[in-house]
């Protein structure tokens with residue numbers, strides 16, 4: 019395990035953090051019924067007897083959810099195994115059956131790990147499937163169930179497949195927690211299991227945090243912080259909680275195992291309920307669902323189909339562009355950029371140029387233009403690589419290439435960019451050479467300074483959109499031809 | 506004429522309908538007349554809709570007159586246990602907590618019967634959430650045994666059993682978690698069949714104990730049971746525990762006989778039955794022997810442990826299955842200052858004492874610290890029962906037992922002693938634990954004229970053989 023400088027909550031103290039990340043799997047339908055797994059629908063429209071838990075309804079396993087779970091498990095280097103669903107029994111109005119179908123002692127994925135960009139390795143204890151609950155909206159009071167005048171329930175989310183990924187308590191500071199979630203999110207998106215949108219709740223984080231004096235081997239009493247729904251909240255909550263705990267210890271006060279919530283507005287964590295009062299969930303095997311036994315062939319098939327994961331992308335970047343800054347690297351390996359960079363490099367585009375265009379122009383453009391086929395991106399860069407276009411032209415061309423399906427070469431002409439092709443350029447230079455035979459002769463004779471004059475004439479004739487580099491190339495080619503023709 | 510109609514089995518009814526000797530409307534009228542006479546005394550139904558039945562009948566007569574071929578249940582008046590979801594009737598499981606609830610969907614079996622043109626007359630009484638052996642635990646009414654109105658019809662499918670036994674319906678559907686089809690069938694002198702677990706879809710059956718529940722028919726004859734079973738069996742993608750394989754053909758196999766079939770009398774279950782039941786069982790064994798079966802005696806001591814295991818597993822699953830009745834979404838809602846108080850008030854008022862008892866038992870059995878001692882041990886006993894059956898089926902093809910150790914008991918007789926009530930199911934429970942098919946067939950009456958049933962058990966998926974055996978008993982005792 020690579021060592022890393024971590025920042026403790028106070029001098030002589032360190033954090034011990036484990037994260038439970040709930041990710042919504044982007045299956046077409048819900049975990050146990052055929053209702054669409056959609057976000058943002060009118061309340062209680064994506065529902066049926068099964069996800070409403072109506073009397074007599076029965077769950078049926080969604081094969082796509084199992085498939086996604088397997089892909090995530092493999093990407094997290096976990097053991098994918100025959101698993102069993104259990105019922106987790108407790109009463110809550112957002113849970114239609116008053117039990118949640120989840121996995122308990124035999125999760126589908128166990129014992130994996132995740133390597134952070136820093137090189138540190140975080141253990142993954144398990145990644146198991148479970149169903150999401152409905153959503154409570156409390157009206158009146160302070161927006162909490164205890165004080166609300168009334169509450170509304172939207173069951174659209176009920177039965178949406180979740181994968182709960184539980185890390186080992188290997189995370190040592192809030193920034194590392196952020197790094198872990200960022201990396202995990204990148205993996206989930208890369209394998210196609212999740213859209214990774216934290217703000218829409220498709221990624222929700224609970225943190226278990228304790229502190230201990232550096233050098234102490236055992237774990238101290240931990241606190242669970244629920245529902246951290248942004249990376250910023252995660253870091254701030256953990257930092258606050260670390261300081262709070264150290265202070266308690268230093269004041270000789272008692273630490274109680276409890277669940278706390280993060281109050282973003284007041285920047286503090288507050289007690290939610292004492293762990294001692296926690297429900298006895300009375301887990302028992304779900305009799306309505308046979309065990310999920312993914313066959314070995316499917317697992318191996320999925321293993322070979324795994325896309326290049328962030329850590330592997332980092333590895334390739336390190337080979338191609340060892341000098342690249344960490345920031346640029348992370349931008350480029352992100353799913354939005356990576357296919358473009360990969361195709362460009364594979365097509366022989368100068369890696370530094372590919373990296374720069376990905377990190378700058380492309381990331382700026384993508385939010386507006388939506389989609390751009392990587393092949394078209396590569397075509398544009400190839401023109402630029404030949405020196406036929408300037409940077410500002412490239413930017414315009416990229417935008418046009420996204421919206422206008424015209425072949426890139428024709429697009430260049432259409433835009434009046436005189437990159438055109440080499441023949442056209444040669445013809446333009448030739449025109450000038452014929453008009454200025456003396457200067458041409460001096461140039462052929464070895465007077466390099468005349469080149470500037472000749473190229474200037476080309477520009478004057480055809481405008482500033484002409485690539486200077488391209489014209490120079492054409493001039494050189496003509497000179498070569500003239501000299502070889504004379505011999 | 507009406508009395509004659511009520512005598513017909515499904516095959517006879519179809520012959521008459523096809524020959525235009527009777528119309529479907531006339532059939533429904535005959536049953537309506539019988540219901541008007543019998544129902545006030547018996548109390549088998551929770552809801553009836555004879556107008557709807559008659560308009561379905563009219564439509565079928567029209568279709569028939571146009572030359573259409575109707576389904577296999579055409580014109581057959583059906584009574585459905587009120588724990589099967591129906592969009593046309595409220596579905597209450599005989600509980601206050603679901604009073605008036607009309608499901609937005611039909612149970613798979615209800616759709617399958619409708620597909621075959623079965624005509625549903627109404628929904629029948631049961632022990633609340635199918636928890637009981639006498640139908641006395643219904644929140645709405647007590648159903649009487651047609652043979653003695655002072656006695657129970659058995660349970661929990663007592664309403665369907667009483668309806669068929671008193672000829673208010675030709676076919677009843679019930680559910681069997683620990684004997685709830687077979688025991689009332691025995692106590693009312695009709696045929697009751699519990700298929701192999703997974704043979705019939707549970708989709709739309711209000712769950713009592715999910716790993717034990719199966720739906721099956723209650724009918725006047727083995728032949729009718731076979732036909733109804735063929736209509737409702739078969740894979741259902743909406744039930745993940747539903748068997749994938751094609752279901753067996755039963756009707757055609759009935760007359761294949763039992764020559765050379767080895768039948769074992771389970772002596773340790775016979776010993777606990779009353780003398781008249783023991784005698785009836787021997788008559789049934791004789792009938793099988795006359796038909797060429799090879800009769801032997803076998804003792805399967807492990808079956809005695811079944812009762813205890815059942816009363817851990819079934820309440821454990823029930824405690825979870827019945828959690829959803831919390832007043833939030835449907836059914837009864839009692840006011841409360843907080844959500845928790847509302848849920849407590851609703852469940853306190855909505856559930857009857859036996860349901861509460863089982864929720865408490867099950868919750869206890871699953872609780873931290875008790876789970877291993879109760880739930881895990883019970884599952885081990887369940888495997889023990891399974892392997893005891895497996896061993897028995899190495900030497901015999903079918904087993905023969907009493908269905909119930911006694912004939913119908915008096916209303917109120919066992920209400921004060923739940924354990925005594927639980928014992929009613931001692932012969933039927935093992936097949937639910939093992940998931941095997943089982944069938945109760947009438948075998949005469951005791952000196953008081955109360956019906957006696959004997960039970961045939963077979964290995965998993967042996968329905969065909971089971972029906973051949975039952976048919977031989979029925980024929981032999983006729």
Ligand SMILES: [Zn+2]
Nearest residue numbers: 051053066069
């Ligand atoms: Zn649904």
